[in-house]
Amino acid sequence: MAAKTVAVAQQKGGAGKTTLAAHLGVALSGMGHKVALFDVDPQKSLTAWFEMRQRLVGKTAGLTFASFEGWKASSEIFRAKGEADIILIDSPPHAETAARLAIREADLVIVPVQLSPMDMWAMRTTLQMAEREKSRVLLVLNRVPPRGKMADELRVSLTKENVPLADAALGNRMAFAASLLDGKGVTESQPSSVAADEIRALAAEVLAAL
Numbered sequence: 015m016a017a018k019t020v021a022v023a024q025q026k027g028g029a030g031k032t033t034l035a036a037h038l039g040v041a042l043s044g045m046g047h048k049v050a051l052f053d054v055d056p057q058k059s060l061t062a063w064f065e066m067r068q069r070l071v072g073k074t075a076g077l078t079f080a081s082f083e084g085w086k087a088s089s090e091i092f093r094a095k096g097e098a099d100i101i102l103i104d105s106p107p108h109a110e111t112a113a114r115l116a117i118r119e120a121d122l123v124i125v126p127v128q129l130s131p132m133d134m135w136a137m138r139t140t141l142q143m144a145e146r147e148k149s150r151v152l153l154v155l156n157r158v159p160p161r162g163k164m165a166d167e168l169r170v171s172l173t174k175e176n177v178p179l180a181d182a183a184l185g186n187r188m189a190f191a192a193s194l195l196d197g198k199g200v201t202e203s204q205p206s207s208v209a210a211d212e213i214r215a216l217a218a219e220v221l222a223a224l
């Protein structure tokens with residue numbers, strides 16, 4: 015397929031952008047797609063994970079990585095389109111230039127949202143930014159607790175507002191953090207886990223949305 019660009023963005027810090035980018039990148043490459051991961055966040059968390067991955071796992075087929083300062087990213091993303099199927103960008107929190115740029119470049123913006131008022135409020139800014147840049151969005155509920163009605167209630171209200179919300183959601187699972195510490199994605203470290211099922215389901219939805 016022609017290269018598609020996916021940005022993971024959410025104004026709220028700690029919503030799960032980097033977690034999602036790493037696990038999705040590994041899952042999509044495991045499905046046979048050529049994935050180019052980009053880190054445009056000055057915190058460089060995805061970079062730290064990828065460096066760990068190179069040390070502990072080594073090179074794996076279909077997954078490349080690059081980290082860029084905002085101003086250089088556009089040209090590098092354009093260049094990567096010639097080599098990858100999917101460009102997956104991890105972006106910084108807050109309305110930083112780099113986040114805006116990632117959203118502008120994206121065919122699809124994935125917005126992780128935890129069940130907290132702060133995530134809901136911050137999400138609005140990210141949605142507005144995507145609308146201004148004419149980029150499509152896909153909300154993903156993250157760290158959903160095993161019990162409680164809040165996720166269902168939120169689904170109903172977002173559907174009423176016509177905000178695209180992924181059917182796939184990620185539970186609050188240690189496996190997501192633990193596998194990143196090993197430089198892996200959950201689909202590699204625990205392929206039979208619920209966490210891996212959740213990421214594969216999300217990867218399939220992302221592909222369908224592209």
Ligand SMILES: Nc1ncnc2c1ncn2[C@@H]1O[C@H](COP(=O)(O)OP(=O)(O)OP(=O)(O)O)[C@@H](O)[C@H]1O
Nearest residue numbers: 027028029030031032033107157184185186187191
């Ligand atoms: N589904 C999940 N289950 C358990 N822990 C999670 C999950 N998603 C994220 N976390 C944890 O939440 C914390 C924040 O996640 P992460 O760093 O991915 O967020 P972020 O949006 O990239 O943050 P920042 O805005 O600082 O870049 C991390 O400790 C991560 O391990």
Ligand SMILES: [Mg+2]
Nearest residue numbers: 031032055059
């Ligand atoms: Mg991050």
